[in-house]
Amino acid sequence: MLQLLDDWPQWNLTSQKPQPGQIELLPGGLTNQSFMLHLSSGDYVLRLEAGNSGELDINREREYQIHQQAAAAGLVPEIIFRSQGKHKYWIRRYIAGELLTPETLNQDTLIQMVQALRRLHQLPVSGDLPLISLTQKGGRYLQTIAAQQSAPAGLLTLAEQLLQQFEPLPDSQPCVCHLDPTLGNWIRTAHGLQLLDWEYAGLAHPLWDLAALCQDVHLSEYHQQQLLDHYFGVGQWRSSQWRYARNQMALLAALWYGAQQIWSLPELETYLLSLQAVNL
Template sequence: MPNSHLINILNDWMQWPSICQQHPSLEELTPLNEGLTNENWLFQPKDSQAQYVIRCNSNKESDFYINRHHEREVHQSISELGLCPAVIFENKEKNYWIRPYINGKTLKETLVNNSSPELLNQVTQILKQVHQLPLNQHWPTIDLNDRIESYWQQLISKQPDQAKELEHLKTAIERQFKTSNDFKPCLCHMDCNTQNWIINQNETHLIDWEYAHIGNPAWDLAVLSESAQLNATQIKAMLKQYQSISITQFNQAKQEMQYLESLWFAIKLNLSLAEFSTTLNSIWSINKP
């Protein structure tokens, strides 16, 4: 991000709610390696011990079905449960917001030394708590088939010279893959990988709600299990703890999320046809026409 935009953001400091007492400088910002969508900065004011995250939002929101208004509402609901820090300032024109920084370890880092059943039970219960939230009527509902089709069209438009091969690949997958409607809709995080869980002094936070939609609760469990590399015994324990999702529903959801994620990464990282095909073949054995 150009320094000029960051300077422009720091010039808002007098609008911020008692974060700092003097004009902040670029030296008080440290880039955070969080997420692939937005740009995050750790802000440590010189005149305070508190730390904050300044998140500069991506300008490609529509490509990935991100609605900042809906995200803000969902984030507020989750923060009221104590599961993520509340946003304390937002500037819609400059497309950024500020929230307190959580000084802890990600679930990914924590699992290196602690893969106890208690930890898995804890995160499973948090997801169940989220899934039981009352639904807001205007929160967006994900249509998985529509999302998959949209990602395919984006991918094909990015690689017009490979359009024919990509269409063949798409057809081959459609022969053997069908989505399921066997679930009770609820609020889903949709990106609850182990990097988006922060553990701090025995508190567990789930951050980054920009992809949240109403959908299938098994999707969140599938993303979590894949990211945490859970084995069959751990998956069985997770489903027992959650109680209302069968192994058949889980396996279906896992395949759906692997497919959706492979398309997302192919677009985001500009994967070649060969790289994308390799990824898809890790999910299915694809027989091309």
């Protein structure tokens, strides 16, 4: 980290090189490492890219493009410096606020989250933004899982079958999506909610974002219906599409947990078997 401080003239944020005492490691983040920079011009976040971006199917150019689009819509602070050198990182202004937690979550906040996601989903789609493929993204996770010692062939075959089964989108209405709108990526500020960490963002289906959010906060069926009614309008969504989208995101999340070794291989296989059983 300290060697990155040699880049300070390129930042155009300070008139002198920052000292080690002006750097603070920020907690959280399962993929990347972030630091706080206390500079004379203000506080900034410096985020280092993880070395396993390829294994997690993270396209950094796509992330940057969507991040800046979302910043223009007021959903996240813009990136003001991006390194193109040996060490990949970016800098944005720090925003003070409170990370959302299950204890602080309420109905009003959920509505604000849905409204923010709807604003995101209404962003114009760039012609060079490829459609997210469940089999491609899940397949990259599966490659990482297969490289683990003693990965059972039955587990890999089952995962491949489920990826093929759930490949198609719920319908042909893709939009710009965050794809990881979990509580830890939301911060409540004086200017409203901000949505952080856009590394998995891409062109996908709006139900994927809503499903990822509902799964993370463990919403009941009743509250899921309320959320969907608020997003689409009462009765303007199909329950079959919603169940399908939930299964898609549940499968993708399970494979991500397996690739990151958050879940053991037996835990992953048990979960995939239960997902298969529900959809037989």
